Amino acid sequence: MARITMREAISQALMEEMDRDPAVFILGEEVGVWGGTYAVTKGFYDKYGPQRVKDTPIAENAILGAAIGAAMVGQRPIAELMTINFAFSAMDYVVNQAPKLRYMFGGQFKVPMVIRAVGGGGRQLGATHSQTPDAIFAHFPGLIVVSPGTPADAKGLLKSAIRSDDPVLFIEHATMYQVRGEVPEGEHLEPIGKSKIQRPGKDVTIVTYCKGLELSMKAADQLAKEGIEVEIVDLRTLRPLDMEPVLESFKKTNRAVVVEEGWKSYGVGAEVVSRMYEEAFDYADAPILRVAQKEVPLPYNRTLEQAALPQVPDIVAAVKEVLK
């Protein structure tokens, strides 16, 4: 296994799948000549040519609509949204077309496409460019929503997403491309729709994903020094949501905190916590807490932005609170 970055892991997954299956191609803004705005597809244009690495106009509706159409007739497009915020400009295709076409036409069509989208705050990009709106997309049956927190999962889940016969929204985090981790070389598949214990512990369960995983791991390291052993369950897929490992862990620890980067209201935590109460109410020794973004649009100013985003000390404090 090699220790590589999230960027390299995603890049590897794309390349391996393009090499494996000629039906796989990429389209999006600046994916080709530029090499991807986050350099994920650097070198792809030279290797695969403009037929398989398609630079598009700035036209999110056309990008996603065309990807859907090509998928319906048997290709496997990977449509890149430069940031997930631009999905709002093409919301109809993300939530109203791709996830519905199969069902509405009685199972006649398949839409085997991936939408790769970069989300997250923390880069001082201002209110319209910094969102973590994952929960909105996870609301819609028919769409699969994946958001990895480690390079190995990014590779394994992206490869599975590309092979999936259903539309997958694959959400990456703008501040995590340099995160390093052990990643198996070559064929490495992670199952979609399976949560995973990323750190075992016995005192408190943290349920999280993506950026929340990075923060929670740091919080767990700190808490370990005080003798608190946190178990971290990484959702990895937001829809379909796999509660099994969450409930199992909670039944053992009886205390839990849910960490997400998005807003708390109507968020991922809201969904996870209500399912925990529905299915394991009797196991709770303390109210389950949520750590999330303050209920404000993200500002440009760095200090204010950092104050609005969930931070490691917030997680540490919440864990201590549920242990009281």
Place this chain on the structure above:
Amino acid sequence: MDKQKLLQMYYEMVLIRRVEERGAELYQAGKIGGFMHLYIGQEAVSTGLIAAREPRDRVITAYRDHGVALNCGISANEVMAELLGKITGMSKGKGGSMHMASVEKNMWGGHAIVGGHLPIAAGLALGDQYAGNDNITICMFGDGATNIGYFHEALNLSKIWNLRVLWVCENNQYGMGTAVERASAVDEIRQKADGYGMKSDRVDGMDVIKVYEAAQKAIQYVRETSQPYLLEAVTYRFRGHSMGDPERYRQQDEVKKWQENDPIGIFRAYLLKHQVATESELNALDDQAQADTDKAVEFAEASPEPGLEELFKDIYVD
């Protein structure tokens, strides 16, 4: 045009250049964050355009907005303070480089969703039409923005509703790394007006006098006929798309060729040739712009950051 006005335009172009050069340095020094898109090379477009408006005419643009803000009369102090995320910025440090606006100066924002502000521009004009005045709205956007649905919906709406919008496309040859001919079905953006039965014009965007004259003509047409109009200004950005652009998509020769066509140099030569001003008068304006930029940096650096309470302010009208 009177001398005063011409010299003011010259000063503004130099001021934009100096402010942005300092901005780039401050960005490199880590004092400015996020995305910052420089206007260097394109100064003649917004300078000529805004010089032709009346103060009651509204202006709205995309994220490449520092120059537009300065031309509209927002002070260099405020522009610099916003870049540094300070409370004294016009957006209180909450907007940053891409989000400069001033209701007082009739500047309705830098907007960062490509094309997103075009229907809003139609709305500004709709509001004025509804109020029964003959203000016009000047809406600026890039070549890349003419390929997104927003552009087409907004142009169509402005035509069928007789809205007073002057649509101005700054064709700087690229949307990020994508050359116009790789992204647009037609490479003269003005042709897109034809499909909407809209009048259009194409002007050399490196020559501020030509831009001014074309803008004047267009503004008069829009005001008098209550019809929208599309003006394409052909220009070039001398710097990358935003800070940190590796610029793999264009040759340095091409950049050099355009740089020889510097809009400030062209205007300076014009002013001298037509004996509008002497070398020493222009040098004095250069010095003034430099001094105002220095002062703006001092002001911005000395200004306080927004307090934490600002985080929760202005989410709603309280």
